Amino acid sequence: MFFGTVPVGEAAGAILAHSQEAGGKTYKKGTRLGEADVAALTAAGVETVIVARLEPGDLGEDEAARRLAAACTGAHVEAGTAATGRVNLFARADGLLLFDQERLNAVNSVDESVTVATLEPYARVEEGQLVATIKIIPLGVAETTVESAAARAKEAGSALVSVAPFRPRKVGLLQTVLPGTRDKVLAKTVETVSARLRTLGSELLRETRVEHTEAAVHRGLTELRDGGCDLILIVGASATTDRRDCIPAGLAAAGGTVEHYGMPVDPGNLLVTGHLGDVPVLALPGSARSPKVGGNDWVLWRICAGLPVTSEDIMRMGAGGLLKEIPARPLPRAEAAPQHPPAAAGHRRIAALVLAAGQSRRMGGRNKLLEEVGGRPMLLHALDAAEKSKAAPVIVVTGHQREQVESLLGGRRVKTVHNPDFADGLSTSLRTGVKALPADIDGVVVLLGDMPGIHSTVIDRLIDAFDPAGGHTICVPTWNGKRGNPVLLARRFFPEMQEIAGDVGAKPLLSEYSDQVMAVEMPDDTILVDLDTPEKLADYRNGNRG
Template sequence: MKFGAVKTAEGEGAILAHSMQASQPPYDIGLCYRIAKGTALTAQHLADLTAEGHGQITVAWLEAGDLHEDAAALDLAQALVPDEEGQGIRISGAGAGRVNLYALGAGLVRLDCAALEALNAVDPMITIATVPDYHRVDGDGMIATIKIISYGVSAEVLARAGAAAEGALRILPPVFTSASLIETRVSREVPPDKGRRSMAGRLHRMGLSLSERVVVRHDEAELATALSAAPGEVLLILTGSATSDPLDVAPQALRRAGGSVTRFGMPVDPGNLLFLGEYQARPVIGLPGCARSPALNGADWVLERVLCGCPVSSSDIAAMGIGGLLKEIPTRPMPRRSD
């Protein structure tokens, strides 16, 4: 692509680089209009610009082998998403060198980060910006934008960029349809339903239903019995007293019921006191107390992966610490900073 200033009379067929004011025929009545940047200039445009007094204009010229920015953005999108239905992604129309990618339904965004970095390294004029890997998205939520920065790019270079990242984005939909939440109480009083409402909201946006409310004493045997009777495909535990050790009531109740604990604790704040396990081939998540709030916390990261069928290992949770400081909470009795 060539770019630069030319005499206005020589600009037919070029792409206007900057929006300009032009005179509107008949020129003697003084009416004007705006020619937007990116417009392919016609002879009439040039006459109108000349009448307004523009003797020189800045334009872009596509050369042999070049693609217009819109065609290039759409070609790249189709290279990245060759199977919209299978990848769970919708490709938008093209405009101003931009194409957006949207999720077809709720789920978790998975990215081949190395491939996308390779795409962005091919040519500075060819770009893609995405949400983070493992980002939860709702139906029709935007997950990426492809932008061709210049007015045109080489088709050969574009093909290299597309080949570097074919199929590098996908949406993992939820693989479960139901969950059970078991709550414990530490007194005779039934705890407020704030926690249940927050968890119901998290599950609903992923298309899962929540079974009837179950509240038991904060007791290992009672909790184990409730787990064995829970009907959900995913089992959630929210204790009335914080789970502070791998041998505390809730993890031990899971073991007593015949299940297993694969991880206790996570390097995400808020969310430290989470545990993860399994019972009769069903995932079990022991929720930290912060799950009573709808605000983002470490439990969200684990829950979303579990619901979308992503294996979550102890090492996966350990890796969440980088970027895991989610929010300062000034009202906590032990503040994290004193300066």
């Protein structure tokens, strides 16, 4: 192919290399100049142009792109139109993108003039989505070069790029439970798993809940298989810590096989894969309770696309397996292996955050925090508990009737921070308080100002139970199996605490990270008693504190 500068009078039949304006008209790059174009350019005073001229054995960029695209377009993939040397390939079904990386490299190694770019291997794609693009770099290329690239694209007897469509599955969900496992968490898991499956064209056929024991897992798996499920997912009340743990042991006891335990993808490390006869079984890590994509999804997608998933396949998932860190999910990976050694258990610095900004809407116009309980404003009881505990510093978030609330704090070693958006709900106070926390603390205890029965020992028990290295990054007080307040959360959750919206506190995090929650039993029910109505306040003053 010729490429260079020529007199305009000699440019007829050549391909314009660069866009050019002349005589009020724009001649775009790639335009094949005709006699009329040459005359117009000459009349406009243009003397020379840079052009390409195809020689015998050359193909224009669009024809070259079309030919290579044809060799690359496999099952459930459609090639678009050619323009400026480019042809895009689109998925014709929801599924996973498939291609041979070695063949792709071979195609791109034929010549610098020929390129094929794809999404990542096994990318989840939707119908109509762009999955690959073929681009011829110059304006023309030797036909032999295109033929060589096309031959490599079809070297294995099939086109280079294809999509494996998702196939409908009838899925069974087995959830194990331990004492204290909350029904709300289990229900939320069903909701999350069902939504996940619907996007794959599958349905949750049955859900079964059993005790977290080998024998119960055995029974549950058998029940789901016999009930017509052709894929079984397991979400355990506790993480699987060994191949011999109760979930893989229960699968083996049911006559199944445990094929792989663990994967180099985080979140998703503690995945277990196996089969119960012909039925694939996935024991999901606790992170699967969240709708966020994890390693379990990578495996689930392949199964739903009808693709085998071997131990070798899983072991090869490490490249890119540290899934993108976002502010809402910087840990537990970073906390488990921090850049600097963590503080010793006895030296962790835990702050106390007292929320005192609410409007007391249920109190009939009275500010409940200023109401007297035991001869003192209600808020002071929560402050006493915080100041006498191991937590430091103590930060009070004010909002409604700021001046009256702050007047109670004179002489106390507390910091106040004002929430101007207090009318928008509890979450705004949580965000305001988290922003005011020191950078060097390890966690925070969140206290509500309307719980006068809380004692410093409650806070100290939570602090003593706090063990990020052991997976206890959220500590919740309980009484007779019921959860209450205050709650201690590790600093890893601070970004997510600032994203919560509405009139809720940190409760969504307890559901999403249930595997990180440590229940700390308390000696009485004061952790359950908040005085947010006139009736509750009157009962409390009269000695009825239940």
